[in-house]
Amino acid sequence: MSTINFILNGKPATAETGNTILDAARAAGYSIPTFCHREDLKPFASCFVCAVEVEGRRTLVPSCSTEVLEGMVVNTENERVKRARKTCLDLLLSDHVGDCQGPCMTSCPAGIDIPGFINHIAEGRDREALELIKNNMPLAGCLGRVCTRPCEDACRRQLVEDPIAICQLKRFAADQAEENSWDMVPEQLPSTGKKVAVVGAGPAGLSAAYYLQMFGVDCTVFDAHEAPGGMIRYGIPSYRLPRNVIDQEVEIIEKLGARFEYNTVLGKDITFPQLQRKYDAVFLGIGAQKASGMRTPGEELEGVRSGIEFLGAVSRNESLPIGNRVVVVGGGNTAIDAARTALRLGAERVTILYRRAREQMPAWNEEIEDALKEGVMLETLAAPIRIEKSKNGLALTCIRMELGKPDASGRRSPLPIEGSEYTIEVDEIIAAIGQNIDSSMLLDLEVTSWGSIVADEQTGQTKMKNVFAGGDCVTGADIAVNAVAAGRRAAFSIKQFLQGEPVVGDPKMYNHSMGKLDEVPPAVFEQFNPQERTAMPRLAPKQRAGGFDEVEVGFTPEQARSEAARCMECGCRDAHECALRDFATRFGASAERFTGDKRTYRRDDSHAVLVYEEHKCIQCGCCVRACDELLKSPCLGFAGRGFEARVKPALDRRLALINDEELPKVAEYCPVGALTLKTDAVATLKPGAFLTSKGEL
């Protein structure tokens, strides 16, 4: 063997005679992606993702099977090469059918490995389930109760009957920690000696503190209230979220070393510039807790207050005196919570007044139903216009509304009907029409005209590089899970910032999807027999009204196992090892660029240990060549031409009919999830359930 001198990416390099460009470039430390190349198989050159440029050649060449020649000038990562690789991946993705991760997981703002933890529960590994959840969701018990469950909206099981009770299973896992007195304090990285101020002990701040402490960063959490939780404590009544659940989950953060300073108001007790001086970084999770005023004449009268104020007061002292006749203005969850709380406090007649129609109420339908069952009354298409003092209380004058013509965006605004005013006698008016952000204490930090903090969506970083923000104070009043996700993302960004690394947050891997519910091939769900969703045991409406006992009482282990067993295991067994996903992430490839015909969903799980999913195959031929060259048996082969070319078991039989003991070995040769094993190690874990170690964080 002699040494060959050539130029690689502008630098002199050497190779042995007979080396391919791929070998030589890898030896020189360059990374070249490839699907079809395997050390133990003959070069094939089909995928072309390994294409490189050789100066003087008209076309790009497959580096896996092109020998290096003396004096060759090779470029493995210039724009032309990158463009070709991206197009190659875009094309492969356009003909790839499957999900990397289940739609539940991808629609979870926090990115919880839902199929993974559900599988753990199904098989009785509750602690592992909780650990997996906590990789993304430190407030599992809280969110297990109050989350709006975008995951369940996406759940494919509803194609069979109803979505999996994902949220309640999450709560079940969290309940087990208390039940069994598990110490759920996670492992921590060694202290970095860095200090971060977290402002706001709501979902965003708590989440940021949890992960920052895990990363070895010392956090001090400031909050204006006397207790942690923010809106989940002061905006959600305890019958929905018992306070001890919040306390237990905050206790873990305390055990991780975070210090909490309550009753500390930013801009008053401490200032923003002070924080910036004293800490290496600041995380702002100050929420959107300022109630919007109705701006109705008489709003200032005694007996009128905001929903937040009311719920907060109740939260602090649950025996607040309340009048008999209560009107709650607004149609969101806060209004519903306020109404149900008023009922529990003994109000006789609680009416929700809403300007638009019932369908337009932003509150969660289930909550509205519950409120109506408990006796709350609902008056839609009516708005308050005046409040006056009357001899027995307050005189509330309202006007009837009607929906106007749809505007350009299709939205129908409510318009007052002239002359339809009417007056009712009430004792108490609770205005829950929205919340906004008070960011006036942040001085020079960039905010939008309505006060929200301007922060990068991926990283949470603000224009001030050492200041990060997340949660309602960035998005406006929003669901809690988004705040938790934002806090976690910011923790990653802050760690990166403190270590002087590029601030990228927690970048998402490429995710392939079979599409929306109506785009899913029926073969995917037809194999499942309907099995009713397990209903969460609840207190009877009569039992509820008088007290603040939790309405939902939690799954029994048996109920949880049976519910978890309904999971259809969407997602790919190979999601964590798939080369296509890896390269698609690295080269920013997209399945959207090319639309057109796609493979048909065709899953063959007839074989005892091997599963073949033709719809995921990328036609690299590794399995076919492994059969030919290593097994010396034509178990698998190519069939068809052009776009319809496929890898098929010999004679297009079911895999079970292929009589070769060694056949399962080919699974290892599949760079994607088209050929996978059902072996114990994999089969007991549903897709995704591999990452329980903290090292991944």
Added chain:
Amino acid sequence: MSSFGTITAVLDFAIKREQEAIDFYGSLAGQATNPSLKKVFLSFAKEEQGHKEKLLAVKSNKSILVDKTEVADLKISDYLVSVDPQNVMSFQDALVVAIKREKAAMELYTVMSKRVEDPALRDLFKKLAHEESAHKTRFETMYEEHFLPEN
């Protein structure tokens, strides 16, 4: 009313009013200590600048006013408590001020259109009133989006 004898005079009056609005918001922006409010007022001033330029274009015959497009009157302002411009504390306050100002202008031009005899002038006032009501709706929609999300 004698000063409104001609189209040009009416337009000059309207342009002057827009300029007053620009100055009004400009001075509020100057006073605001809250950066987000400062931003709000500057954006309002810019909005009024746009109105003024439109009227200038009409005056120089480069553009015309139309009152044919339909403007939904959300009537939000009818039931809102007025805010003293010097006491504006929030975006919500600022929007209330703006909506009320546009409403006042709309009403002014509507009244004027009823008082003048000259059909051409009457038509112009109607169009100006229409313009102002469109501006009002713009602000009202903004108010709805931000401050009545759950109402």
Added chain:
Amino acid sequence: MKNKGLKIAVGMSTCNMAAGSRKLLERLEKESLDAELSTMGCLGMCHAEPQIRVTDADGRESLYCAVNPAKLERIIKEHLRGGSPVEAWLFNANEGDGAALLTKQQRIVLRNCGRINPESIDEYLANDGYKALEMVLKQNNPSEVCETVLRSGLRGRGGAGFPTGLKWKFALKERRDKKYVICNADEGDPGAFMDRSTLESDPHAVLEGMTIQAFSTGANEGYIYCRAEYPLAVAHLKRAIAQSEERGFLGDNILGSTFSFHLHIKEGAGAFVCGEETALMASIEGERGMPRLRPPFPAQSGLFGKPTTINNVETLASVPWIIRHGAEKYAAIGTEKSKGTKVFALAGKIKRGGLVEVPMGITIREVVEEIGGGTGTHRKVKAVQMGGPSGGCIPADLLDTRIDYDEINRTGAIMGSGGMIVLDETTCMVDVARYFLGFTQLESCGKCTFCRIGTRRMLEILTRICAGDGVPEDIDELEELAVQIKNTSLCGLGQTAPNPVLTTLKYFRKEYEEHINDKKCRAGKCVNLCSYEISEACTGCTVCAHKCPVGAISGERKGQHKIDQEKCVRCGVCRDVCKFDAVKVI
């Protein structure tokens, strides 16, 4: 009166038979004539088949074209029995259309086609057959033969145009115990049939060429890879091989020399990609016809890993002529870098379609307008598609491009195997690109990502544009994909598949833009994008109304007709049948 000593040859090539020659032969067999009745191959005059050649006792030849049973009766009566040729029907090579067809042609490859009985080795021998082989064996200097072929300037007629002599020299250089030669007769381009015609009409010429190829490269075994869809060619080849073996032109110790050569026929299953030489070899080896990366080139490691020389039919059929007439005579024909002659299959909107063989260096215009007679209608030539699915469209204003590998390459098209499809203004260029891409994307072996998926995506975009659903970004995406596919495909199929799209985009971009932006197809081909109207030029002949398949046309005799746009399905039949060019596309 009795006419004696006649020789009658009936065209019995596939094309002649398709035109009805078998009936003529059967009719003649029944007629007891004092004549030698034989068959002949294809003369290349597809526009005038079937043909019968009568050679009188005195040697006078009469060629009857487009013969039908009725005509044959009169020929039998007046000529075969009566002794006087039917003068009015005789093909005249010296004036008129006949002269136009033949004057600029020069027949080297097709020298015997339609002249001799392809099933008779004696007729081949009578026309200097196997003389070249004898000369070569006598000289017994393979490297000298390679030199001769190299000097002749012969380049591979399969498409790429690699110098044949050089290819042979590479193979000869390899010192290996076993070598192969292969004749690539897997003619796959739609519209190309020069190889089929040659194999059917003059099989021995190919065998002789191959035997010389084997001798010159040191091979003693060879394969003819012929598509199974050419049964007549396979039959003629089999017969020819048997005859040659019997006469000692094939087999052990050919013509008493030490040189032995054994030849097999391998019938391919008709996959277009098997015309690619590495896929072809895989197919002979019994593998799936999938191309592999070159190098190594077949000359070093080909069939069964042995040095292998692959040439196509036309190339091999030229070799005996070159040996007999000398390299210099061949090299005297053509341009500086493209020597000899080239056979073209003329098709499309052309008056005289068929096979023509012309010297290199004449212009495309001469081939299309003079030899082919133009479109044969009042419509003008819009473009000429050359090189089949791997080729491209040369617009009318480049018709003066010479038949020369490099000059044609410069237009974006390729010489290819010789398909030449004439397009007129009723052809939609987007649709043409879609047609050819549709062909290649189906025929891709499916190995390389770009060719397998990329060509389908391009086709989908083109289909969208033709359906009227194109968006402006489509053109950019087509161009991007085209460049990428050319860049990153293993074999010629993928590397050339985008050519029809690229050349139409280069010369007819406006038509793409009209489809996308104006939702118009000026050719009236894309049904979603056009409508037909009858203009004042209408004479009221009623033909269109009769031919309209959906009864959408109405009008009084001698009055201007009208199309009911609701009923019209935009098939274009009315326009095709109108003799007054009164049907307009709008």
